[in-house]
Amino acid sequence: MTAAVAVDLGKTGCRAVLWDGAGPAHGVHEVPGAPGLAADGGVEAARTAVLAAVLPLLERAPSLRPAAVCVGAAGAAAAPRAARDLAGLLLGDLPTDEVAVTSDAVTAHAGALGGRPGVVLAIGTGSVAVGIGDDGAYARVGGWGPWLGDEGGGAWIGAAGLRAALRAHDGRGPDTALLAAAIERFGDPDRLPVALGRDGNPARTAASFAPDVARTATAGDSTASEIIRDAATALGETVLAAARRIGGDGLRVAVTGGLTGLGEPLLGPLRSTLAASPCALLLRPSLGDPLDGSRLLALDARTPHEPHVVRVRRAAPLPTAPTPPVTPPAVA
Amino acid sequence: MTAAVAVDLGKTGCRAVLWDGAGPAHGVHEVPGAPGLAADGGVEAARTAVLAAVLPLLERAPSLRPAAVCVGAAGAAAAPRAARDLAGLLLGDLPTDEVAVTSDAVTAHAGALGGRPGVVLAIGTGSVAVGIGDDGAYARVGGWGPWLGDEGGGAWIGAAGLRAALRAHDGRGPDTALLAAAIERFGDPDRLPVALGRDGNPARTAASFAPDVARTATAGDSTASEIIRDAATALGETVLAAARRIGGDGLRVAVTGGLTGLGEPLLGPLRSTLAASPCALLLRPSLGDPLDGSRLLALDARTPHEPHVVRVRRAAPLPTAPTPPVTPPAVA
Numbered sequence A, B: 001m002t003a004a005v006a007v008d009l010g011k012t013g014c015r016a017v018l019w020d021g022a023g024p025a026h027g028v029h030e031v032p033g034a035p036g037l038a039a040d041g042g043v044e045a046a047r048t049a050v051l052a053a054v055l056p057l058l059e060r061a062p063s064l065r066p067a068a069v070c071v072g073a074a075g076a077a078a079a080p081r082a083a084r085d086l087a088g089l090l091l092g093d094l095p096t097d098e099v100a101v102t103s104d105a106v107t108a109h110a111g112a113l114g115g116r117p118g119v120v121l122a123i124g125t126g127s128v129a130v131g132i133g134d135d136g137a138y139a140r141v142g143g144w145g146p147w148l149g150d151e152g153g154g155a156w157i158g159a160a161g162l163r164a165a166l167r168a169h170d171g172r173g174p175d176t177a178l179l180a181a182a183i184e185r186f187g188d189p190d191r192l193p194v195a196l197g198r199d200g201n202p203a204r205t206a207a208s209f210a211p212d213v214a215r216t217a218t219a220g221d222s223t224a225s226e227i228i229r230d231a232a233t234a235l236g237e238t239v240l241a242a243a244r245r246i247g248g249d250g251l252r253v254a255v256t257g258g259l260t261g262l263g264e265p266l267l268g269p270l271r272s273t274l275a276a277s278p279c280a281l282l283l284r285p286s287l288g289d290p291l292d293g294s295r296l297l298a299l300d301a302r303t304p305h306e307p308h309v310v311r312v313r314r315a316a317p318l319p320t321a322p323t324p325p326v327t328p329p330a331v332a
Helices: A042-060 A080-093 A104-112 A154-170 A178-186 A189-197 A202-207 A210-218 A222-246 A258-262 A264-276 A290-299 B042-060 B080-093 B104-112 B154-170 B178-186 B189-197 B202-207 B210-218 B222-246 B258-262 B264-276 B290-299
Strands: A004-009 A013-019 A029-032 A068-073 A098-103 A118-123 A127-132 A138-142 A252-256 A282-284 A310-313 B004-009 B013-019 B029-032 B068-073 B098-103 B118-123 B127-132 B138-142 B252-256 B282-284 B310-313
Touching: A004 A042, A004 A104, A004 A290, A013 A042, A013 A290, A029 A042, A042 A068, A042 A080, A068 A080, A068 A104, A068 A290, A080 A098, A080 A310, A098 A104, A098 A290, A104 A118, A104 A127, A104 A252, A104 A290, A118 A222, A118 A258, A127 A222, A138 A222, A154 A178, A154 A189, A154 A202, A154 A210, A154 A222, A154 A258, A154 B222, A178 A189, A178 A210, A189 A202, A210 A222, A210 A258, A210 A264, A222 A264, A222 B154, A252 A264, A258 A264, A264 A282, B004 B042, B004 B104, B004 B290, B013 B042, B013 B290, B029 B042, B042 B068, B042 B080, B068 B080, B068 B104, B068 B290, B080 B098, B080 B310, B098 B104, B098 B290, B104 B118, B104 B127, B104 B252, B104 B290, B118 B222, B118 B258, B127 B222, B138 B222, B154 B178, B154 B189, B154 B202, B154 B210, B154 B222, B154 B258, B178 B189, B178 B210, B189 B202, B210 B222, B210 B258, B210 B264, B222 B264, B252 B264, B258 B264, B264 B282
Parallel strands: A004 A068, A068 A098, A118 A252, A252 A282, B004 B068, B068 B098, B118 B252, B252 B282
Antiparallel strands: A004 A013, A013 A029, A098 A310, A118 A127, A127 A138, B004 B013, B013 B029, B098 B310, B118 B127, B127 B138
């Protein structure tokens, strides 16, 4: 069985796992992340984070030598040269014959659809769809942030619910149970602007109200139901745009992210929208997470994701005998 | 003729004018503002700002003694005790028999409608309506900020235009000339999130796109036209809610603020909405600014605004001979 190392490098955390061919040799090892490959000093910061996550795993399994290491890194799509530099440095640092670097969106896609073409919709505070076609065509749709897009994501749903609550409070809009729900979560409506601004992250605070909107919709409130329906429609349009741009009918679609926790009230209408579209898209359960996708891309260079992967191989393979892990470079 | 001093005390600037009964004795004198009466140390900061704005005007017109001074101050509605403290202090500081303090929303209302009951809609980056009824009933509607409301204001219109532009760019929405307009103003659509976040005031930056949305609507773009129509509808609902809450048919409505510069594309549909409502509201040109309202409330204690004005009078009037202006108190 072929061993491989999978890494998911984000801005807050860097997670790594060593596979021995049958499963993870140990649990996931997580260390602090790095500010993104496109940032100043991004390559060195990424290298430091990856080595801090990976080397302890290799030390604990000295008999395993990974055939390949794959890193899904935030910012890799915007900085292909930095991705190549990182891959080259890691090939020198790690006891492996091959290092692959790609964006975290690509590893998330590969994980959710098991390396097959299709569209992966990620919904959390925001919303973004990534499509990868049979021929490697790539489309990123949405993900513009709370001011410019992210329609149908958690902050969008939560803010729409709070706006409707305040319209009712003002007498500008119909009565809705969202007002009582907002008061229960945030207190006096007159203090809502303060509550939303308190921690400097109004998108996250607004998103915390999304489950209340879904619950209020399920309980039969028509204003909340309309918000959830509009969210499902917006998410459907996001998926359809990605599907059209990678060109394909009957494509698989997977939905990932924390907002999937809203369940059928959101996913039911989304499924109907996609099934009814001319592209006849099929909503499937997500097959895995970004670490699964990273492992898959480490071991398989023939997926449709390959045009978006920077892969460097050692000219002469290392001897098959295990090599002692190297020491991480000093942090600058 | 009766002389009076009018003051408009905001967070950025404090403007004052001395009226000699026929008109301003000099131009408007502006000095830096104060953080709001409800803030810590707000009364002393307000007093310092008011005296810095007013005393030089009195020194330049030693023969005039104002019968009354009125200050429209940000935060006065939320801090009635601070308003009373400020009025008492200013009565000691200034050569006048009467000092009135009220919120800047009340002076703006009095200025725009010449002291009569009705609804004043202020539209700039945000949107807020203030209604004052025949009997002094007061309603503030909207003004919740860009996350929670301000529907139909500049940031709302601009952000809606940018969202529509990016939907077209993504292939999530219909083609619209808003995309070309957004590129002309902000450059590469992929850099829009950066452009919007650059100065830390995305609401203001989004609002700067509102005139482009209005122009694009006038040129016949259906997406832009729908945004402007929706804005007019939202503004109409804001005015109607205020009118209902102060209870009155055939009320006057005035619109103030920078967004009135969009002109008929926005105000036309708003006028129609208001005229068609069961309340038969009449949109009128604004009669004056907050300084005009402040002067009016200084001289007239019988407007419907009076319940919202804190007014203190000297027990024994000062002698009618001009009194030399006092020195401003040292800043703590």
